[in-house]
Amino acid sequence: SQTIHQWPATLVQPVGSPLSLECTVEGTSNPNLYWYRQAAGRGLQLLFYSVGIGQISSEVPQNLSASRPQDRQFILSSKKLLLSDSGFYLCAWSSGNEDTQYFGPGTRLTVL
Amino acid sequence: SQQGEEDPQALSIQEGENATMNCSYKTSINNLQWYRQNSGRGLVHLILIRSNEREKHSGRLRVTLDTSKKSSSLLITASRAADTASYFCATGLVNQAGTALIFGKGTTLSVSS
Numbered sequence: 001s002q003t004i005h006q007w008p009a010t011l012v013q014p015v016g017s018p019l020s021l022e023c024t025v026e027g028t029s030n031p032n033l034y035w036y037r038q039a040a041g042r043g044l045q046l047l048f049y050s051v052g053i054g055q056i057s058s059e060v061p062q063n064l065s066a067s068r069p070q071d072r073q074f075i076l077s078s079k080k081l082l083l084s085d086s087g088f089y090l091c092a093w094s095s096g097n098e099d100t101q102y103f104g105p106g107t108r109l110t111v112l
Numbered sequence: 113s114q115q116g117e118e119d120p121q122a123l124s125i126q127e128g129e130n131a132t133m134n135c136s137y138k139t140s141i142n143n144l145q146w147y148r149q150n151s152g153r154g155l156v157h158l159i160l161i162r163s164n165e166r167e168k169h170s171g172r173l174r175v176t177l178d179t180s181k182k183s184s185s186l187l188i189t190a191s192r193a194a195d196t197a198s199y200f201c202a203t204g205l206v207n208q209a210g211t212a213l214i215f216g217k218g219t220t221l222s223v224s225s
Contacts, residue, residue: 036215043200043217044155059212090154099143099204101213103154 002027006091006104013111019064019078021107023091026072031093033074034101035066038088050074086111116144116201116216124222131188133219135201136181142204144177144184145213149198158186158199191223 003026013019025031032051036044046059048066056066063082067075074091088108092101119134135144143162147155161168161177161184168175174187188195198220202213 044215046212046214049212088152092155099213100145100157100160101155101202102157103147105154106152108152 002093002102004091004093004102004104006089006107008107009105010108011110013081013109015083015111016080019076019081019085019109021076021089021091021109023074023076023104024072025093028072028093028095030071031095033068034092034094035074035076036090036092038090038106040087044090048076081111083111085109116203116214118199118201118216118219120219121217122220122222124224125191127191127193127223127225129191129223131191131195131221131223133186133199133221135184135186135216137184137201137203137214138182139203141179144175145202145204146173146175146184146186147200147202147215149200149218151197155200188221191221193223193225196221196223 005024034049035047037047038044048056048058050056050068053068064078088106090106091104094101116135116137125131141163143160145160146158148158149155159170159173159175161175163179172189177184198218200215200218202215204213
């Protein structure tokens, strides 16, 4: 069966510090991968998606970036965090042309 | 911009009652999905209904889709306290299979025993 992992679960970072969130998927090959952000009491905002290694599409211009160094690894990064980057970050995967997405447990990021 | 909008934003009911949530969207879709999120957790896929389907059932869940009105509803029958969660609709856009789902802001359901 497929599983998706995210870490860390929670993170508190000062403004201006770097960020690296990691997401890995097990039990499937060549998944589509997604990063979402959810602000408190809000819906999900799609940040990035990837259909293959090294292929990243950005939905929202901002100070975040994403990379996919391996088939089942998706990383969300920032060189300098802003207060507005606080939120709940969710990674998800889907298979091929299937639209159903499967979500990880999320990372709660607080920028102080 | 938000594609799906759920209504109501919040819903409080007693155990055993039915809960109905609605979702409206703006553009043509391939399918519409409903997801559930427990507080502080990831989303869990509940059900997918395709644009050529009008109704679909899964256990205590019933989903309808009216493409002429660009709306969907999720009915949870005989609700339980464990159904307390936020529910989101998500639309898969035409010609974007496997690339992007657009989520609404969600309905927060509270079921009291």
